[in-house]
Amino acid sequence: MQKSVIVENLSKNYFKKEAVKEISFTINENEILGLLGPNGCGKTTTIAMMLGLLKPSNGRVVIHGLDIEKNRISLLHKMNFISPYIELPKKLSVKENLIVYGKLYGVKFISERIKYLSEKLRLEEFINKKTGELSSGQKNRVSLAKALINEPSILFLDEPTASLDPETGDFVRSFIEKISKEKKMSILLASHNMDEVKRLCRNVLMMNNGVIIDKGTPDELIKKHGKRNLEEVFLKLNRNNHELK
Amino acid sequence: MSLNRIIGLFLRHFFLIKSSLPRILDLIYWPTIQIILWGFISKFFTAYSDYYNNTVGVILTCAILYDFLFRSSISFNMLFLEEIWSRNFTNLFIAPMRISEIITALVGTALIRTLIGLVPAILITSPLFGISILKLGIPLFFLFLSLYIFGITLGLFVSSGLLRYGPAFENIAWSSLFLLAPLGCIYYPIEILPDFFQNVARGLPLVYIFEEARSILVNQVVNYSNIKNAFILNAIYLFVGVSLFYYSFSQARKKGSLINIGE
Numbered sequence: 001m002q003k004s005v006i007v008e009n010l011s012k013n014y015f016k017k018e019a020v021k022e023i024s025f026t027i028n029e030n031e032i033l034g035l036l037g038p039n040g041c042g043k044t045t046t047i048a049m050m051l052g053l054l055k056p057s058n059g060r061v062v063i064h065g066l067d068i069e070k071n072r073i074s075l076l077h078k079m080n081f082i083s084p085y086i087e088l089p090k091k092l093s094v095k096e097n098l099i100v101y102g103k104l105y106g107v108k109f110i111s112e113r114i115k116y117l118s119e120k121l122r123l124e125e126f127i128n129k130k131t132g133e134l135s136s137g138q139k140n141r142v143s144l145a146k147a148l149i150n151e152p153s154i155l156f157l158d159e160p161t162a163s164l165d166p167e168t169g170d171f172v173r174s175f176i177e178k179i180s181k182e183k184k185m186s187i188l189l190a191s192h193n194m195d196e197v198k199r200l201c202r203n204v205l206m207m208n209n210g211v212i213i214d215k216g217t218p219d220e221l222i223k224k225h226g227k228r229n230l231e232e233v234f235l236k237l238n239r240n241n242h243e244l245k
Numbered sequence: 246m247s248l249n250r251i252i253g254l255f256l257r258h259f260f261l262i263k264s265s266l267p268r269i270l271d272l273i274y275w276p277t278i279q280i281i282l283w284g285f286i287s288k289f290f291t292a293y294s295d296y297y298n299n300t301v302g303v304i305l306t307c308a309i310l311y312d313f314l315f316r317s318s319i320s321f322n323m324l325f326l327e328e329i330w331s332r333n334f335t336n337l338f339i340a341p342m343r344i345s346e347i348i349t350a351l352v353g354t355a356l357i358r359t360l361i362g363l364v365p366a367i368l369i370t371s372p373l374f375g376i377s378i379l380k381l382g383i384p385l386f387f388l389f390l391s392l393y394i395f396g397i398t399l400g401l402f403v404s405s406g407l408l409r410y411g412p413a414f415e416n417i418a419w420s421s422l423f424l425l426a427p428l429g430c431i432y433y434p435i436e437i438l439p440d441f442f443q444n445v446a447r448g449l450p451l452v453y454i455f456e457e458a459r460s461i462l463v464n465q466v467v468n469y470s471n472i473k474n475a476f477i478l479n480a481i482y483l484f485v486g487v488s489l490f491y492y493s494f495s496q497a498r499k500k501g502s503l504i505n506i507g508e
Contacts, residue, residue: 012501014500014501044504045501045504048501048503048504051339052339052498053335053338053339053498053503053504054498054499054501054503054504055495055498055499073341073342073343074341076339076340076341077341079339080339081335081336081339083335085332086332086333086334086335086336087331087332087333088331088333088336089327089328089331089333090331091331101336101340104337104340104341104342105340105341106341146336
């Protein structure tokens with residue numbers, strides 16, 4: 001299977017603090033890789049380095065065979081990102097926001113793309129509404145539409161269903177599942193929802209204190225640690241790590 | 246009325262101010278600048294009350310020119326701040342945009358914003374005060390262009406600070422131009438400044454731009470050497486501004502300020 005993303009010995013130091021310590025992993029084409037870990041464990045820092053937002057202290061990120069540090073602009077055309085901590089301008093309508101990002105990503109047929117995403121993500125009823133007036137579920141779908149506007153081959157999802165009601169959360173999960181298969185995307189999913197990770201991800205990385213403390217398929221990890229589900233594995237690994245510290 | 250609740254709310258603001266040096270400096274800054282600026286203006290009018298035959302015309306024309314500079318710089322900063330306030334900053338920097346594209350887009354948008362604000366102001370000065378800034382003639386274009394370049398350059402300096410230090414740098418965005426107002430010699434000739442400040446002021450294009458405006462309005466003499474000096478200084482500052490913006494972006498990528506700048 002072709003490797004879309006290769007992360008090699010990636011590290012980030014802020015002054016004397018090591019936020020990420022020599023982590024390595026790969027994401028295959030058409031794979032959703034889960035990234036699990038407690039708050040402040042280095043997930044966002046890792047994603048930021050993969051997106052070229054943050055310069056690594058050591059190591060490198062290779063995407064489609066190219067180093068992100070040397071080919072940031074050309075690679076960003078093929079990537080996108082969604083996070084509940086980043087918003088779209090509230091005073092712009094949904095359609096205006098999508099037009100802006102369509103332009104920024106150099107999308108050729110913006111109207112057709114917006115129409116397609118509106119149908120798939122059920123945006124039609126509020127496409128002309130101001131983004132700031134939407135419910136959190138609607139905003140989430142708009143952010144997802146923005147993240148898909150450029151038909152990325154690599155997608156970074158940071159807690160994509162945080163603060164969503166179960167119905168909307170399920171809709172978003174189903175959509176991610178479907179689109180990743182259809183478009184053969186490589187997705188890095190950072191989440192605190194273990195059921196979501198188990199449902200969507202083929203492989204999982206467990207991160208703590210800036211290092212990958214375990215990895216495998218959800219079933220492998222559950223079996224290896226003798227637990228009933230991924231949440232128990234997560235708790236065990238993090239408590240062990242806490243005690244070790 | 247509960248004294249405790251009143252004290253509670255007072256403390257909420259007191260704690261905020263005492264823990265923030267930029268806030269304290271901001272409180273001191275404005276009155277100081279106002280006093281310095283108006284002190285120089287008063288000194289000038291006391292010493293040379295017969296300098297201007299057409300005081301209102303000269304003062305208003307200089308005010309319009311200064312406002313053009315102010316609007317162009319603030320517009321540039323505002324475009325940047327809007328992205329921070331709307332927490333859209335990270336989205337912009339993960340889009341495949343080159344720094345040169347960001348600067349060009351902001352320069353163009355800032356011009357439109359500035360003109361929207363300024364054109365009505367220019368139009369109403371004629372019926373209200375019988376003054377037309379167009380009396381400056383063709384050199385007016387060069388003066389506006391020079392002011393616009395300097396405004397954009399200041400915008401680049403401030404935006405570089407915002408990139409590197411985030412919203413904490415916001416107060417500087419608002420106050421940067423007022424710091425230059427006394428030294429820019431907008432309403433009075435450079436000779437009114439103390440010797441030391443005259444030397445500093447000669448390093449600013451503003452002195453030459455406003456000197457030229459006064460030269461045309463008061464003496465009806467066009468002195469292109471002022472315009473040339475302003476453009477030379479503008480070119481140097483613009484080069485430094487653009488370089489600083491690139492440097493700040495690189496530093497922001499190292500320090501991680503692009504990730505959580507809106508938070």
